[in-house]
Amino acid sequence: MTTPTDIIKQSPEDKEKIRTRIQKYVDRWRGVEGNLIMILHDIQEAEGYVPREWSMELAKALDINLGRIYEVLTFYTYFNLKPCGKHAIHVCTGTACHIKGSAKLIDELKTRFGFVVGETTPDRLYSLNEVRCLGACGLAPVARVNHEILAKATPESLVEKIESLEKVNV
Amino acid sequence: MKTIHAKINGIAVEVPAGTTILEAAKKAQVRIPTLCKHPDLKPTAACGLCIVKLKGNPRTFRACTTPIDEGMEVITHDDELVSTRKTVLELILSNHPADCQTCGRNGSCELQKLSADFAMREERIPRHVCDLPKDASTGSIIIDYAKCIKCGRCVQVCQEVQNVWALSFLERGIDTRMAPSGDISLAESPCVRCGQCSAHCPTGAIVENDDTALVWKALHDPNKFCTVQIAPAVRVAIGEEFGLEPGTNLTRKIYAVLRRMGFKAVFDTNFSADLTIMEESAEFVHRFANNGVLPLITTCCPSWVDFMEKYHTDLIPNFSTAKSPQQMMGVMTKTYYAQKQGLDPAKIYQVSIMPCTAKKFELERDTNMQASGYPDVDLSITTREFARMIKQSGIDFLRLDDEEADSILGEYTGAGTIFGATGGVMEAALRTAYYKITGENMPKEAIDIQSVRGLKGVREAEINVDGTKVRVAVAHGLANVEYVMDKVRKARDNGEPLPYHFIEVMACPGGCIGGGGQPYGVTDDIREKRIAGLYQDDRDCKLRFSHENPEVKQAYAEFLGEPLSEKAHHLLHTHYVERPMYQR
Structure with a gap:
């Protein structure tokens, strides 16, 4: 920086x-x-x-x-002060999402991919951030992968979504 | 203005419309606790301790932001309110470290006092304290983020009273912190080290860098010849640390205690204030008579100098080149005094006692602060640190017999002592400038120049000097400076007549008596009392003109030559440069 x-x-x-x-x-x-x-x-x-x-x-x-x-x-946690990875992953930790299990989503990303909240992976492909809130509490828990909202996300659906992302050269 | 009739705990009060419940309660001799509202600042309803009830309303209200209304019946204390306040305190404490004994505010902390008053005995809520590192980058002020209770006073004083914007309200919720914006240190920020944040902080989150141990070390070093100077504003404030009324003048007891502590020579910054006036008024009269750059702007305040070098660089030619009294005393000690006494200046260790946190920074501003060939002043401590030293020393300060300062740098006039009040430098300079222009002293009834006194943010006046009108302005609190500087710029750019010939600026509200290193709890009421103490000292002085100070005259006769001489320029003047600056 x-x-x-x-x-x-x-x-x-x-x-x-x-x-x-x-x-x-x-x-x-x-x-x-x-x-x-x-x-x-x-x-x-x-x-x-x-x-x-x-x-x-x-x-x-x-x-x-x-x-x-x-x-x-x-x-606003939405704004980044540091350069981000190619793919921006946001997990909502607002009240509704928290109750509906957003912590499990984050844990899965940490253990499966080694992501760290607030940081970008060394290959500059993925950034993981927590947000509060995405304004879609009815769909809790919610994650956002790039511009796409993942409603009623589960660890499985989130992993699937991330694995489907194209690995663009950076 | 409309008068409101209301009741507080059943006691009838009458207050002007717009008065908050918090203020109105004082009329009913009721104190509502608060940790965020400061008399200098606007209410922010941050802490939640001042909650009250209104009869017939199920809600609670914050007394600091709720205006009292006609017929209102306020309840400030009942079982439920007191118990809620206790819970609020418990919550604040649950995010606060439990290290009172080693904290810079031990004994003066507002949170500690309230916890004592509320008989907090148990820790029901597990502590969660943030682990941000301390910021000690400025050398003057230390921020300990873990001790912050998020009241917002420092941010308000930094942004609105001082217009410095070194501190901002960053992040939110549990992560909220009052810090320089953009992950930078305080030294990299626009901070001018005025210390008003530390003077307004209710806890130990922002404190001055305590240098008292270094003073003791020097005093106990047999190879050092320790000398000391005390600033004008210190004498009328230090008493507050010992239970005396603000404004009590303890000059002669301070001389006595310093000598007992082991200082070999005790000087008074009031002497060098007189010296500053000799140089500054000569500079003014010279510029005034020779169509020089006007208005002349005073430069005794290191925070103001820093601010100007960052934000008002186009006015650098207007700045008085005269050094501050602190620096003049330093250089005079290590040259003139050393020669006179046959001392090796390398062995002299000069300590200054200042109402100011920025004075610590001034010592190392640039190489002009070593005009004697050595650091002109070795160490600067604040009034608060000095009070701590007296308490450590075991000397019964208030019972000491009065003593006098050492000669040759100890005698002062009334003009020197009023430096500590906003408008004082201006008044002192005008007294001597009048003499230099007309050849005679101001008439006795005109010596008190009332038009430059008081606590109004900007004061403008026209002084009659033998038929010539000298237009002056006095500003204090850096947010008030902009108005004066913009007026100067506008006239300059439009080729209009100068709005002023002479401007005094002090960074802290009230001038040095309200400095960032003064005893805690300052309000306008206290500022006025301290100022009154200085004006009383002025009236009590036999001599009230800097140019009549016999020791100043002797110093010029024996050593300096005359004001603005080559030697005076070398030792007593400095210059200013634009400082590349991260943005406000």
Whole structure:
């Protein structure tokens, strides 16, 4: 991850590149209440995570403090602050999913594949994260594999889903 | 304003509309406990201890955020409320380490006190304490995340009162932490080390870096000649640590206790405050008379200097190059005093007692802080650390006979002592600038420059100096600085007349008397009492103009030449640079 010292050393050209790209999202959500979250969604969609240097330029573009952006970024487990694997796996640990056995899903992924919650596998293929909540409590327990929601997931159905993923070269 | 009539525990109260139940209860001599509401800050309803009941309503309400209404009947204490509060405390304690004896807030912790008041005797809920490492990166302030109770005071003071944004409210639920944003250390963050977070923290989660052991070590080292200086604001606050009223002036007892502790020479930062005024007012008069860069901005406050070097770099030419009194005293001790006494400056160990956590940082700001060829000041401790040292020493502080400071760096005037209050540097500088411009002292009735005094965030005034109007501004609390600086920028960019000629900035609300290293529990009421103590000291001084300080005059005659001389420049002035900064 980039450190503050890296950022200070960052060239004006690099900053300008980020600025131009951010401006597109800022314009898209201009004047919309709560646009910070929408812009962060767009950035994560494009980059796979929200890089520090992007947050810094966004703070300037929206004229808000960097701390405010990080308060939002860290409040929602949806946002990644580190680069993610090719395939993003989210297991919901909200109240309903917790009661319906989300812990079993996570245990299975840990033992079967050696995944670690909050981390990406060394081959950069899979990232496992807990989320609260995916807003689909009626389907608990829920997991999300990339953009697909796995309803009433079982350890078996989740494993099956992951094994079916194509192993793209990275 | 509309008056509200209500009852608290059956006692009738009358308060202005908008008053919260928490405030109104005080009128009925009722204290509702709270761990998150601080008189300086807005209520956040974070801790849940201030719950109360309203007659005819089945719910409970948080007293800190509920305004009292006409006819309301509030119940603040009954079996159920007290028992719920106890449960809330148990829950807070279940996430808090049980290491009170080795904690920086042992004896001054609000959580510890409430636990004692509520007779917490059992641990019913198993403890779960977070294992985040401490952050000691700044050398001034230490954050211990495990001790945080998530009240949010530090974040509010850092973001809203100081506009620094070193701390943010990150994560949520059990993982919530008040920390620099983006997994960086406090030293890498925008932190200016003002220590207001530590002054507002109810527990030991943020404390000053305690250097008292280093002072003792130096004092017991036979090869060191230990000297010490005490800042203006310390004398009117240290008494609070010994049960005295805020504002009690203990200057002469402090001299006595320092000598008993083993310091070989006891100096007063008030002397070097007078010296600062000589340099700064000369700088002002020079710029004023020669169309120099104006407004001149004061630089005694290291947090403000740090803030400016990060965020107001375009105004660097406006900054006074005069060093702070702490640094001037250091360099004068290791040059002038050492020569006069025939001492080897390498053996002198200079300790400063400051109301400030940022002064620890100022010592190592840059090589100008070693103008004597040695570290000008070796160690800086806060008022709180000094109080601890007195208690460790076994000296019955309050019963000591009064003593005087050492000569040649000990004599001070009223102008030096008011440095500790917001507006004081401005007032002291104006007194001497007036003399330098007109050749005579201000008339007696004008010496107290009331227009620059008080606790209003920004004070603007026009001072008549022999027919010339000098426009000045005083700001304290860094969030108030922006207004003044923007006004200067706007005038400069539009080619308009200067809004001010002279600006004083102090980072901490109230100035140094409200510094981040002062005794805990500060409120505006206490700030006013400490300030009153300093103004009283000023009035009690025979001399009230820095340029009349006999020891300052002697130092110029024997050693420095005159203000702004080459020697003065080398020893007493510094310069500022833009600091590349991770973003606010």
